[in-house]
Amino acid sequence: KRKEDYKLRELRIFLRDICRKLASNRRFYKFTKPVDLEEVTDYLDIIKQPMDLETMMTKVDMHKYNCAKEFLDDIDLICANALEYNPDRTSSDKQIRHEACSLRDHAHALIEVEMDSDFEIECQDIAKRR
């Protein structure tokens, strides 16, 4: 095991905790699982790269994230997808857009508060080398 592998293990432990906290917040319920393509039949016509919190937890376990920025890029993707798929002036579209923006802001704020900035810089250097 190299020194940087221990850093990436610490990153995975941290990101699992962030993912758990977001997925347990009822406000973000719609983003916890992949959109059901049998219910929402036109989803893939509009959204080319679906993302959700359960998929992100699996990606943590599969060592797909080498720094918190890569994790936040997928959070931003969840949000952008929801804004794109729900653009209308209806209250249901407005509500899901609000929930999506809240997920994005909560995730960024949680990581900002809980993550040592030097640790993220070290992880981003590892990410660059891989």
Ligand SMILES: CC(=O)c1csc(NC(=O)C2C[NH2+]C2)n1
């Ligand atoms: C995850 C996501 O963006 C999502 C799941 S259902 C949905 N939208 C609707 O069901 C209708 C409300 N206007 C269309 N958006």
